[in-house]
Amino acid sequence: MAIEHPTSQIGSLVSPFPHSKEDHVDADISVDVTSAPASVDGQAPAATVFELQGLEVHYGPFRAVRDVDMHIRKNEITAFIGPSGCGKTTVLRCLNRMNDVIPTARVGGRVLYHGIDLYGPEVSATELRRRVGMVFQRPNPFPKSIYDNVAFGPKVNGVRSKSDLDDIVEKSLRGAALWDEVKTRLKSSALGMSGGQQQRLCIARAIAVEPEVILMDEPCSALDPIATARIEDLMQEMKDTYTLIIVTHNMQQAARVSDRTAFFTTEVNPESDRRTGTLVEFARTRKIFSNPADERTEQYVTGRFG
Amino acid sequence: MTPDQDSRSQEPGDPPPSADRTSSAEQHDAALVASLRSGLHGGREVADRAFGAVSRLSGTMVLAVLALIAVTMVGRSVDAIRWMGTDFWVWRRWAPPEQYYGILSFVFGTLYTAVIALLLAVPISLGIALFVTQIAPVWLRRVMVYVIDLLAVIPSVVVGLWGLLVLAPNITGFYGWLSDTFDGWPVLGSIFGSNPQGRSFLTAGIVLAIMITPIIVSLSREVIETTPQSEKEAALALGATKWEMIRGSVIPHSKGGLVGAIMLGLGRAMGETIAVALTIGSALGQITLNALASGNSMPAVITAEWGEADALKKSALIGMAMTLFVITIVVNTTATAIVQRSQKRTRGAV
Numbered sequence: 164m165a166i167e168h169p170t171s172q173i174g175s176l177v178s179p180f181p182h183s184k185e186d187h188v189d190a191d192i193s194v195d196v197t198s199a200p201a202s203v204d205g206q207a208p209a210a211t212v213f214e215l216q217g218l219e220v221h222y223g224p225f226r227a228v229r230d231v232d233m234h235i236r237k238n239e240i241t242a243f244i245g246p247s248g249c250g251k252t253t254v255l256r257c258l259n260r261m262n263d264v265i266p267t268a269r270v271g272g273r274v275l276y277h278g279i280d281l282y283g284p285e286v287s288a289t290e291l292r293r294r295v296g297m298v299f300q301r302p303n304p305f306p307k308s309i310y311d312n313v314a315f316g317p318k319v320n321g322v323r324s325k326s327d328l329d330d331i332v333e334k335s336l337r338g339a340a341l342w343d344e345v346k347t348r349l350k351s352s353a354l355g356m357s358g359g360q361q362q363r364l365c366i367a368r369a370i371a372v373e374p375e376v377i378l379m380d381e382p383c384s385a386l387d388p389i390a391t392a393r394i395e396d397l398m399q400e401m402k403d404t405y406t407l408i409i410v411t412h413n414m415q416q417a418a419r420v421s422d423r424t425a426f427f428t429t430e431v432n433p434e435s436d437r438r439t440g441t442l443v444e445f446a447r448t449r450k451i452f453s454n455p456a457d458e459r460t461e462q463y464v465t466g467r468f469g
Numbered sequence: 470m471t472p473d474q475d476s477r478s479q480e481p482g483d484p485p486p487s488a489d490r491t492s493s494a495e496q497h498d499a500a501l502v503a504s505l506r507s508g509l510h511g512g513r514e515v516a517d518r519a520f521g522a523v524s525r526l527s528g529t530m531v532l533a534v535l536a537l538i539a540v541t542m543v544g545r546s547v548d549a550i551r552w553m554g555t556d557f558w559v560w561r562r563w564a565p566p567e568q569y570y571g572i573l574s575f576v577f578g579t580l581y582t583a584v585i586a587l588l589l590a591v592p593i594s595l596g597i598a599l600f601v602t603q604i605a606p607v608w609l610r611r612v613m614v615y616v617i618d619l620l621a622v623i624p625s626v627v628v629g630l631w632g633l634l635v636l637a638p639n640i641t642g643f644y645g646w647l648s649d650t651f652d653g654w655p656v657l658g659s660i661f662g663s664n665p666q667g668r669s670f671l672t673a674g675i676v677l678a679i680m681i682t683p684i685i686v687s688l689s690r691e692v693i694e695t696t697p698q699s700e701k702e703a704a705l706a707l708g709a710t711k712w713e714m715i716r717g718s719v720i721p722h723s724k725g726g727l728v729g730a731i732m733l734g735l736g737r738a739m740g741e742t743i744a745v746a747l748t749i750g751s752a753l754g755q756i757t758l759n760a761l762a763s764g765n766s767m768p769a770v771i772t773a774e775w776g777e778a779d780a781l782k783k784s785a786l787i788g789m790a791m792t793l794f795v796i797t798i799v800v801n802t803t804a805t806a807i808v809q810r811s812q813k814r815t816r817g818a819v
């Protein structure tokens with residue numbers, strides 16, 4: 164195992180989940196004690212979880228994204244916005260090395276996670292993904308029971324005891340604000356749930372392995388407004404415990420939920436006339452939406468984007 | 470619909486609302502209804518109806534052929550079954566000179582060789598299918614798929630002759646070793662029993678396994694490939710390794726189809742005639758767990774003994790064919806039920 168994770172060890176999987184709504188443990192328990200985190204409005208800088216340095220991704224010969232530099236801070240919600248095709252998903256999938264699954268994808272530049280280069284030689288993608296969870300655009304529960312969906316992650320990470328699994332399942336479902344709706348039918352198929360419930364199940368499944376970071380790729384784009392509102396509320400609650408990075412094409416959503424916003428756009432390559440995505444501006448969400456530094460950002464957030 | 474709403478819904482080019490707008494609206498409605506009436510009853514369904522009729526007809530024909538086969542087989546086996554009564558199925562003694570026909574040992578031989586074939590072929594086939602779809606690089610995948618599909622078209626008589634001429638004489642040493650090694654063990658001691666024969670249940674089972682492996686591989690490969698990428702990524706995103714991803718996403722997703730693939734292989738194994746006839750050893754009356762002993766199977770006996778059979782014996786052989794037919798139908802129906810139940814469960818319909 165290459166990564167020494169600052170907060171959670173495998174052993175912590177079997178310990179009671181520290182953030183169920185009942186215990187209301189102070190969120191600081193799970194926080195890296197070596198670097199004091201601060202809220203967005205606080206003075207001290209929050210710890211950096213990810214640092215991207217000149218990130219560049221190719222799919223085969225096609226350069227999809229270039230020159231992305233940013234720091235992502237702990238216990239904040241970072242939103243990626245921008246027109247479709249600008250590489251939001253691509254950048255997000257670099258953070259848990261999910262792009263490894265795509266044979267043509269090549270990542271250049273550096274992605275540092277707590278200072279460790281994720282694309283360095285001895286980093287294990289499976290270990291990384293346990294710490295950096297992911298929720299996908301379309302709810303993708305396994306064709307299994309609700310219980311087995313949530314228990315899958317802990318099981319592959321070595322939790323065997325039935326009672327530990329029961330606890331983790333309950334706490335994760337509570338953490339995803341789903342427990343009360345499903346507690347009487349844990350053994351029924353996850354595919355019988357509504358889309359919004361399925362997406363919250365996917366969130367429960369992600370938090371069941373106690374990750375530090377959760378990546379969400381347009382988690383609400385397949386949901387109706389009520390289900391979307393529930394997930395947005397959930398994100399606010401989760402922020403104390405997790406670092407969230409969400410991709411959204413919905414600017415109101417970014418404005419409502421995020422602390423910082425990264426605006427990406429595409430530029431035509433003069434040589435190939437294909438479009439390459441790049442990061443235009445990354446700042447506090449309030450600033451991005453009220454007083455952006457870059458003209459392209461302003462045009463996009465005011466809806467005048469060409 | 471009130472006249473007010475109606476006028477709002479008019480096209481800009483329509484005449485302005487006037488005193489007689491109600492009647493013009495009515496006219497409009499009448500025209501609409503008329504055009505709907507002709508439109509809704511248009512001729513395009515003729516093709517649909519023709520298609521429906523053709524598919525019903527072909528469906529009925531398949532059933533009719535099945536029924537005809539069943540009736541013929543019952544009719545022509547009735548003499549032997551009357552003569553033997555239920556002894557036909559529950560005795561192992563097959564003695565044509567005495568006009569005594571008990572088929573139990575052949576039923577056993579068919580089932581036992583098929584089970585051996587499945588035990589050997591299923592793990593290998595699923596392993597190959599998973600390797601080909603999930604792990605192998607593209608070039609290797611192409612080569613393997615090509616080779617396996619080639620295996621599927623080898624005529625069964627060729628595989629049978631290979632079993633008879635190459636496998637049977639060369640494997641006896643190994644059988645002897647099995648027999649000695651497991652001597653005295655519970656269960657395994659009886660399966661790898663004494664006096665091993667080159668032509669035996671196990672040899673026939675191996676030959677059958679070779680024949681059904683390509684079928685199971687190609688069917689399960691298709692099923693496995695239907696697992697959505699998103700479900701596989703869901704598992705990987707939780708820190709699953711490739712193998713855990715296969716166990717967590719691919720297998721649950723494909724379970725029903727895999728059972729179907731295995732059952733088709735089983736059906737093929739139970740119906741196989743010539744390859745088994747050549748390798749099973751043609752011993753009468755054998756019902757034994759000893760996989761190294763010779764035995765016989767229903768289809769093999771039917772083809773071997775048909776030529777010089779008198780009327781009663783022919784009737785007995787047809788009765789045997791009918792028994793095989795019923796067994797395969799039961800196996801297939803059970804398989805279909807299993808597949809449907811597991812699909813319902815995973816699709817959330819229960």
Ligand SMILES: Nc1ncnc2c1ncn2[C@@H]1O[C@H](COP(=O)(O)OP(=O)(O)O)[C@@H](O)[C@H]1O
Binds near residue numbers: 227248251265267
């Ligand atoms: N698997 C892939 N293979 C090839 N090109 C891809 C792949 N995934 C995305 N792309 C391309 O990369 C660019 C960025 O895509 P993506 O990251 O999905 O954008 P976004 O999420 O912002 O809509 C697009 O031009 C897209 O066509």
Ligand SMILES: [Mg+2]
Binds near residue numbers: 251252253380410
């Ligand atoms: Mg996207």
